[in-house]
Amino acid sequence: MALLRLHLLRPPPRPLPALSSPWRRALPATAAAAPAVASSRLLCSNSNYPAAAPSPSIVGGLLDYLNESWTQFHATAEAKRQLLDAGFKLLSENDDWDLQPGGRYFFTRNMSCLVAFAVGEKYRVGNGFNIIAAHTDSPCLKLKPKSASFKSGHQMVNVQTYGGGLWHTWFDRDLTLAGRVILKAADGSFKHKLVKVSRPLIRVPTLAIHLDRTVNSDGFKPNLENHLAPLLATKCEETTVNSDDKKGSSSTKIAHHPLLLQVLSEEIGCGTDEIIGMELNVCDTQPSCLGGGNNEFIYSGRLDNLASCYCALRSLMDSSKMSEQLSNEKAIRMIALFDNEEVGSNSMQGAGAPTMFQAMRRIVDSLMHQSMGEGALERAITSSFLVSADMAHALHPNYPDKHEEHHRPELQRGLVIKHNANQRYATSAVTAFLFKEIARIHNLPVQEFVVRNDMGCGSTIGPILASGVGIRTVDCGIPQLSMHSVREMCGKEDIDTAYKHFKAFFEMFSDIDQKLNVDF
Structure with missing residues (x-):
């Protein structure tokens, strides 16, 4: 696979209305306190870094983003809107790219995958990319191509499961x-x-407990084909397509309830006959919000992994919104948000496709105004660093035995670096050290996670991207509870900590990286 990818490498929408969400009353009126001044002692150097300016909380922005981003398409569209508002230039993969040092650019693929980047003013061909990668999809139910069905006089909607949800x-x-x-x-x-x-x-x-008396003792075990179909309505419409009329009707009308098409057409503002194709997710309508006795938690669907997407997005925009922020940057700052991670990433818009690596090649080619010697792309990849950001399992207070005794990440304690000896995560001792050094300088908390030996370990897009062409990678994540539930939760402080860590990564990694050499 790596050789195949190397071979491939060589050859403004209208702003959305503001939300009147009740959570805003719970947010602090003042910005978050500035991080403590870092110690002057560095493990790699005796140099001092200036203290970071106070950073406002991004929790309000995350809640807005979650409430707009009910699907991977909406998450990408909202990121696109914010990037355009921030002055990034939209590129097309079908056009020639004319890139310049100091420029900020992005493109989308399938409206569910997005790559954005800012070129340092001091970038030279062969310098590396500093990348944060995450994914836009979450486990959910999706409509089948033929969604209309009837059960005992009820209009039902045929769905299929996507990913490993807690159904x-x-x-x-x-x-x-x-x-x-x-x-x-x-x-x-x-x-x-x-x-x-x-x-x-x-x-x-x-099913009511009166009709399923043993459900509490035997467990709730629904058949996902027979018992998971949502109920749309009871009375069958007179407009339902009869078998005699099918020859003269569109395939969309035959495949879906006319009532569903009517609801969609009213929402879009079009005729039902205009709808000829659809790709729809089942979504929970409850808004994302703050909760807990101290309003310290975020309750929401799709935290895995839109929380990481938003922290990456904001850190890129906020670390490059003024020209002076890129004036001394020698690398290229990039985020890559992929679709289909929950089902293996093997799609055109997933991390298994060479999207990010093709973008890196095109960027190097566009900025190579004169010959810079052989292997410019290969040198750039070797100098690059990838942060694979995906949510992490926080210690569950009711199930503490599910965590390894000495690696129990907790809510409100900072980003979690994930380790696995069998390479289910791509973290190494070197990449973990470099990422933790950023946190140490900015006095940010960091936790570490290792799965128990008697339990299976999940994975991320980190190993997929790291093994593609050999980019150094660290796997990390914001700790959360109820992962893959329709309603998840995480700590409010961890969102701001992740944002500060990611922003610091973009702003200072190039300087830290040059102080540690492993292979020469």
């Missing part, structure tokens, strides 16, 4: 649909449009 948590929730549709105009042209039905539209009801 029992989707029962008895006020659910709805969001995603994208393809529209056909009267002139024969086609249009791609995002849609989000905000009101509760569907629900997966549980």
Whole structure:
């Protein structure tokens, strides 16, 4: 696979309305306190770094982002809007790129994958990329291509499971649909449009305990094919397509309930006949919010992994919004947000595709105004560093035995560096040290995680990207509880800590990296 990728490498939407979310009353009126001044002693150097300026909390922005980003498409579109507002230039993968030192650029793929980057003013061909990578998708239910079904006089919606969700948590929730549709105009042209039905539209009801007396003793074990179909309505519409009329009807009308098409058309502002294709996720309608006795927790769906996406996005924008912030930068700062991590990343828009590496090649080629010797891209990759950011398992107070005794990350204690001897995570001693050195200088807390030997270990996009062409990688994540539930939770302080750590990574990693040489 690595050889294949090396071979491949060689050859403004309208702003969304402001949310009137109740959580804003719970946010502090003042900015977060500045991090403590770092000690002058460095493990790699005796140099001093200036104290960082106070950083405002980004928790409010994260909640807005979560409430806009019900699907991977909406998450990418919202990131696109924010990048445009911040002055980044939108590129097309189909066009020639004319890049300049000091420039800020981005592109999207499939409207579910995004790569953004800022070129240092002192960049020279062969210098590295400092990258934070995350993923935009989360476990959910998705509509099947033929979603219309009937059970005992009820209109049901056929769904398929996506990823490894805790599917029992989707029962008895006020659910709805969001995603994208393809529209056909009267002139024969086609249009791609995002849609989000905000009101509760569907629900997966549980069976009453009176009809399932042993559920509490035997466990709730629904059949995912028979018991997970959401209920849309009871009465069948008179407009339902009959078998005699199918020849004259569009395939969309045959595949989906007319009532569903009507709801979608009203939301989009088009005729039902214009909808010729769709890709919809089932979504929970409950807004993301703050909670807990001290309002110290974030309750939300899709924290895995939109919390990491937003921290990466904000850290890139805020570390390069003024020209002087890039004036001494020798590297290229980049974020890469991929789709389909929850199902293995093997897609055009997933981390298994050479998207990021193709972008790196094109960037090097565009900035190579004259010959800089052989192997410019290979030298750049060897000098690069990747932070694979994906949520981490916090210690569960009701199940402490599920964690290895000496590696128990906790909420509100900072980013978690993930280790695995069998390379389920891509962290090494060197990459962990470099990432922790940034935290030490800025007095930021860091935790470490190792899975128990008697339990299986999950993985991330880190090993996929690290092994593609050999980029040094550290796997890390914000600690959370209820991972892959329809409703997850994490600590508010950990969001700001991750943001500060990521921003510091962009601002100072180039200087730290040159002080440690392993192979020469």
